[in-house]
Amino acid sequence: MPTTPHHTAGGVPIATDQPSAAPPRSFLISVVLPCYNEDQVLRRTHDRLVRALHDLPHEIVYVDDGSTDGTWPLIQQLADTPGSVVRGVRFSRNFGHQAAALAGLAEATGDAVVLMDADLQDPPELIPSMAELWFKGWSIVSARRATRHGETQLKKSSAYLYYRLLARLSDQPVALDTGDFRLLDRKVVDFVTSLGEKELFLRGAISWTGFPETSITYERDARGAGTTKYTLRKMLALSRTGILAGAASLPLRIPTYLGAASLLGAGAALARGSVRRAAPLGAFGAQSLACGVLGEYLLGVFRQVQGRPPYLVMERTESSHGTTAKASAALVKELA
Structure with missing residues (x-):
């Protein structure tokens, strides 16, 4: 070995x-x-x-x-x-x-x-x-x-x-x-x-x-x-904890990056005079992802302030x- x-x-x-x-x-x-x-x-x-x-x-x-x-x-x-x-x-x-x-x-x-x-x-x-x-x-x-x-x-x-x-x-x-x-x-x-x-x-x-x-x-x-004993659910939970614990700053900045990208995309679409049908779905998905990231951090804060061992x-x-x-x-x- x-x-x-x-x-x-x-x-x-x-x-x-x-x-x-x-x-x-x-x-x-x-x-x-x-x-x-x-x-x-x-x-x-x-x-x-x-x-x-x-x-x-x-x-x-x-x-x-x-x-x-x-x-x-x-x-x-x-x-x-x-x-x-x-x-x-x-x-x-x-x-x-x-x-x-x-x-x-x-x-x-x-x-x-x-x-x-x-x-x-x-x-x-x-x-x-x-x-x-x-x-x-x-x-x-x-x-x-x-x-x-x-x-x-x-x-x-x-x-x-x-x-x-x-x-x-x-x-x-x-x-x-x-x-x-x-x-x-x-x-x-x-x-x-x-x-x-x-x-x-x-x-x-x-x-x-x-x-x-x-x-x-x-x-x-x-x-x-x-x-x-590491089921798929447990592996995903450990992966989530590792990313959120290690990437302390980047996930919090994701909503900012998505918002800027969405504004640029909307401006480009207006300049061309056309709005694709997928745009509303894309905007909804971006907002949902941003809220999900914030929700994960809020959940972590909630568990931390609970004070349970x-x-x-x-x-x-x-x-x-x-x-x-x-x-x-x-x-x-x-x-x-």
Whole structure:
């Protein structure tokens, strides 16, 4: 599996000789996995995680996003299994992948936090390589998808076009072909979790911070089991959130551009002495689009001022055979 590094800052390529730092004497890596009805694959995911993290002091944080299968009982079993420190968080209902990822970041206590999916499309074996780049001083290490196995051509094509549209519209550069699989330094995690946005688009928020970022390329595997939980409706909702959150200024200017274009078109039609039958429909469509854009922003403002939390935690579980503090202390003693 290729792990070619591509060094970026906010998604823009930069020199590969920066930054550079000595590895920390002691550290703890948290791995956060949002889960929604993943009981068919979660144990395999956990076993691969434990093997991949064998030489790294770590904790594993599972966030059950309102699963209706046996995901939560399985997380409780994993927490009682010796070998790794496991903590689980259970939502009161399904709040969505982005909310689960945000909750995991807030729960994680590590000096670096790896965010990844639980369905084995994101290979845990990449984490040590990501940690090595973090040791060199990179604050963000993203995993860029070279190929996407097990997905339809429509999904691949739409994802390819979406990331490039998002990059063109966003006020800040964004990493192309990069999902949520990435390592974040503690200072990045603290900043992102303190933003207080009700509909946080994590990928855009992370790129917006501007912390030094690099990436490694990998081949994304097919799901280990089950079916994707990202329905068309959820993908469209995430795309809308990403564009509106990243393209902060351009959408607000669309009504101005449409109005100017409509006036120019109307003037040209009057100069020719003819008005096409399609003109009224075109004007109505432009007005509807403009109102729709404004409506999306007003909806975002409404949800923000409501003050409701992005998720509700109903239950927590934690390994009884150890704590993250004990794991970190053991490493300090070993390195002293």
